[in-house]
Amino acid sequence: HCKGNYIRNYAFYTRQMSQEIEKEQRIVNSMKSALENHEFVVFYQPKYGLSDNQIAGAEALVRWKHPERGMISPGEFIPVFERNGFITKLDYYVWEQTCIQLRKWMDEGKNPLPISVNLSRVSLYNKDIVNVICNLVDSYRIPRRLFQVELTESAYNTNPKAVQDMMQRLREEGFYILMDDFGSGYSSLNVLKDIVVDVLKMDMKFFAGDDREGRGENIMAAVIRMAKWLNMPVVAEGVERIEQVEFLRSIGCEYVQGYYFAKPMPVEEYEKLQFDRPHAERKKETERLVDID
Ligand code: C2E
Ligand code: MG
Ligand code: MG
Ligand code: MG
Numbered sequence: 001h002c003k004g005n006y007i008r009n010y011a012f013y014t015r016q017m018s019q020e021i022e023k024e025q026r027i028v029n030s031m032k033s034a035l036e037n038h039e040f041v042v043f044y045q046p047k048y049g050l051s052d053n054q055i056a057g058a059e060a061l062v063r064w065k066h067p068e069r070g071m072i073s074p075g076e077f078i079p080v081f082e083r084n085g086f087i088t089k090l091d092y093y094v095w096e097q098t099c100i101q102l103r104k105w106m107d108e109g110k111n112p113l114p115i116s117v118n119l120s121r122v123s124l125y126n127k128d129i130v131n132v133i134c135n136l137v138d139s140y141r142i143p144r145r146l147f148q149v150e151l152t153e154s155a156y157n158t159n160p161k162a163v164q165d166m167m168q169r170l171r172e173e174g175f176y177i178l179m180d181d182f183g184s185g186y187s188s189l190n191v192l193k194d195i196v197v198d199v200l201k202m203d204m205k206f207f208a209g210d211d212r213e214g215r216g217e218n219i220m221a222a223v224i225r226m227a228k229w230l231n232m233p234v235v236a237e238g239v240e241r242i243e244q245v246e247f248l249r250s251i252g253c254e255y256v257q258g259y260y261f262a263k264p265m266p267v268e269e270y271e272k273l274q275f276d277r278p279h280a281e282r283k284k285e286t287e288r289l290v291d292i293d
Pocket of ligand 1: 062078119120152180181258
């Protein structure tokens with residue numbers, strides 16, 4: 001009986017595994033042509049300031065518009081690309097698209113807000129990455145404060161000394177560094193001692209699950225406090241509900257990003273949010289959005 005089960009389970013798992021491998025292989029097979037055919041599209045998710053209820057900038061988030069499979073989310077293909085190294089090419093593509101976009105707005109006489117891009121920890125293996133970023137941004141004549149870099153918390157684990165060195169060089173070059181997903185898992189508070197970043201992106205996992213004692217809320221309040229002592233503004237990411245907005249406002253969180261305000265959107269939409277409507281109207285709208293008292 002037991003043995004039968006074992007064999008059945010074994011058959012089940014191997015079938016599942018080979019399906020996984022096939023899926024990954026399909027992704028790998030189509031990734032190179034995808035880059036050439038511009039199937040990767042950059043979406044923008046706005047960030048809002050809680051003190052003035054204004055858009056403060058946006059994060060560039062990549063999407064894959066696959067001709068057969070439709071829209072694929074980064075959660076599916078980025079881990080694959082990180083395993084086979086293709087992420088380096090994709091990240092560069094996203095940064096360049098971002099630069100092209102910023103350049104276009106500037107040429108149109110607009111005054112674009114900063115855009116942050118994600119940098120995979122795999123890209124850190126490239127010793128030349130600081131030069132690569134500087135050359136790219138300079139070739140499009142983008143002021144460096146407009147091009148910000150998000151590096152996920154877990155990236156600081158792998159080789160703290162190298163990461164520290166790279167972050168410092170990027171900052172010396174005039175780029176803002178955001179520590180992404182802070183509090184999501186891997187690193188300890190100690191990284192904040194050695195690695196100087198400009199902005200902390202606080203993960204909303206602290207809100208998750210059953211928390212009648214409000215322990216998550218107390219931790220978030222402590223994170224905001226600590227960030228103030230370290231002179232870092234905080235962006236709360238993944239904000240979905242008005243109660244969260246109110247709580248974040250009450251503990252002095254400066255910036256928010258999340259579905260409650262806006263989902264990642266195509267550039268045409270973000271452009272409208274950023275430039276089209278008169279300032280006063282935009283302000284009123286965001287005030288309604290955050291339900292200010
Ligand atoms: P991330 O950088 O932490 O980006 C935030 C993710 O949370 C995005 O998922 C965003 O769509 C999602 N999000 C935003 N607001 C909410 C919310 O209110 N609720 C929930 N549940 N989710 C929200 P997305 O776009 O699927 O990207 C996932 C991750 O993939 C990103 O996490 C980032 O680590 C990575 N990624 C995306 N684009 C790039 C890229 O161009 N390069 C690299 N290296 N990684 C990227
Ligand atoms: Mg990010
Ligand atoms: Mg994040
Ligand atoms: Mg995240």
